[in-house]
Amino acid sequence: MKLHEIAHARTGDKGDVSNISVIAYDPAHWPIIRDHVTPARVAAHFGSFAKEDVTRYTLPHLHALNFVIRGALTGGVTRSLALDAHGKCLASVLLEMEIDMSASLTD
Amino acid sequence: MSIIRIGAGAGFQGDRLAPALDLAERGQLDYLVFECLGERTIASAQQARRKDPSRGYDPLLERRMRAVLPVCAKNGTRIVTNMGAANPVGAAQHTARIARELGLSGLKVAAVTGDDVLDRIGRFVLDETGAPASELGDRLVSANAYVGIDGLVEALAGGADVVICGRASDPTLFLAPLVHEFGWARDDWEKLGRGVLIGHLLECAAQITGGYFADPGVKDVPDLANIGHPLAEVDAEGNATITKLPGTGGRITRATCIEQLLYEIHDPARYLQPDVVADFSSVDFHDLDPDRIGVSGAGGTPATGQLKVSVGYRDGWIGEGQISYAGANCVARGQLAIETVRARLAPYGAQMFDERGEMVGVNSVWPGARAAADTPEVRVRCAARCADSDTARRVVEEVEGLYLAGPAGGGGATGTVREVLAIASTLMPANAVTSGVEMLEVHRETA
Structure with a gap:
């Protein structure tokens, strides 16, 4: 199952920091999202960030996570060579993450 | 009220x-x-x-x-x-x-x-550069x-x-x-x-x-x-x-x-x-x-x-060129185009701080992505941040040069050169x- 099936997401940017919210459509899926979408897995999914650069904030009553990724925008919107210098596309890329319900939850 | x-x-x-x-x-x-x-x-x-x-x-x-x-x-x-x-x-x-x-x-x-x-920013150390703003000299634009x-x-x-x-x-x-x-x-x-x-x-x-x-x-x-x-x-x-x-x-x-x-x-x-x-x-x-x-x-x-x-400051120039490949084997031809441009720009390496070669439609947003076997078309994109506008212009020229001296079937080349106005805080x-x-x-x- 892809994360896209159970969650929606939005990217914001400040300088060289990207933040990506991940929000459950259905509260029933919140525990799955909370347990599977960890900073280590987010870092591994993108393949270009170190997990130490990823901080996760949890808003249980909104069934939402907020990931803050430092150094995510290759210098920030003003210096970056990236086509999507704001990283606006990153939230949708994160929703490509495979959620393997049978996987171990230890990182 | x-x-x-x-x-x-x-x-x-x-x-x-x-x-x-x-x-x-x-x-x-x-x-x-x-x-x-x-x-x-x-x-x-x-x-x-x-x-x-x-x-x-x-x-x-x-x-x-x-x-x-x-x-x-x-x-x-x-x-x-x-x-x-x-x-x-x-x-x-x-x-x-x-x-x-x-x-x-x-x-x-x-x-x-x-x-x-701007008149009092000089002694403040910028997060991004780790140095006082005054060290930017005449590159400093705004605060x-x-x-x-x-x-x-x-x-x-x-x-x-x-x-x-x-x-x-x-x-x-x-x-x-x-x-x-x-x-x-x-x-x-x-x-x-x-x-x-x-x-x-x-x-x-x-x-x-x-x-x-x-x-x-x-x-x-x-x-x-x-x-x-x-x-x-x-x-x-x-x-x-x-x-x-x-x-x-x-x-x-x-x-x-x-x-x-x-x-x-x-x-x-x-x-x-x-x-x-x-x-x-x-x-x-x-x-x-x-x-x-x-x-x-x-x-x-x-x-x-x-x-x-x-804090706004001038931070070099970005040159960027793009060209399309489509149909059979387009991903391999796109990859060859990127390698060719890189080789031709190598002599200018000292004037380039940062460079990037990628294919829009494959990996321009997500570096970890892989091309699908049946990718119908790609748009090659080469970009570099350079010390001066002349070097940035070379990037545009080398992508355009792929028309005659690159892989088969490259079309629609475009290019831009712009000055970088960077922001630090x-x-x-x-x-x-x-x-x-x-x-x-x-x-x-x-x-």
Whole structure:
């Protein structure tokens, strides 16, 4: 199952920091999202960030996570060579993450 | 006054005008706020002002003011905006000229100044470079503090119908009218936090009414083409209902509100603002009616006493070229094109700080992505940040050169060269920054 099936997401940017919210459509899926979408897995999914650069904030009553990724925008919107210098596309890329319900939850 | 109606006219410099005009006409607004200043916008505005001292404010100011001033004056709606950019006084003078031409005598236009701290930035160490700003030398272009509500509230108290500032924190544009109207104490952290939340939710305009949200089949948005901008109905306690005008496209739901709540937020419990540290960690949204969402639960703690300062500086040139490949084996031909350009640019390596070769349609956003076996087309993109414009020009030329001397079937080459205006940031004590207000009153034209 892809994360896209159970969650929606939005990217914001400040300088060289990207933040990506991940929000459950259905509260029933919140525990799955909370347990599977960890900073280590987010870092591994993108393949270009170190997990130490990823901080996760949890808003249980909104069934939402907020990931803050430092150094995510290759210098920030003003210096970056990236086509999507704001990283606006990153939230949708994160929703490509495979959620393997049978996987171990230890990182 | 029991309820204040405050609407979002723009969420970025180039935002759409029609929804703002609709809000001005039908929204029964007390305030219409135009947030038009991005991180880099003010640095480029500073460069424009250096070329022509009468410029340096938002290039769309004229169009926006001509459209909304008459209806706002008629309806008693006050306008608050950061369209002053690098020249709030110039923007106010120009707005007063427009008002005079439109026959709006008696209108008061205020310029709020004080955010420009270029004259005292030198000794402050920049987060990104780790060195004092003064080391940038003549590459330093601008330094603007994200100021709080002081100047804006003073202007509103002075009776301004239009308040124009430069750099202020975005939610401040909404917080200031609420503080002015409700007389909230400057140490009533909870109410200031609530006001910041309302500003934060509205400041990106359509991003809370279904913009930056639609995902067909999953998150559908009705009539996206005619999306309306949001407004808030706010009471004296800082409780708010977020809504939009009947008949406009888009939607406001818990989902759109939660996405916008977390947009550009780091720690939700500590959203650092000039006048308060807002706490969004217990915010909740309540369905009231279709497209009407109640907001509750924001709090606040004392401000840090430090203001964020954005420092703009020239940081080389970016050259970028693109070319398309399609059909059989296009990914391999695209890859060969990138390798060829890299080899041809190698002699210029000393003048290049950073380079990037990628294929749009495969891996331009997600470096970890792999091409599908049946990729129908790719667009090769090569970019480099260079010491000078001549070197940046080489990047464009080498991509264009692929027409005759690259892989089979390359087409549609394009290229651009632009100067890099980089932004770094630092913190400055709030007491080193003082706001000022200049009030202009529009008098009848005398023939």
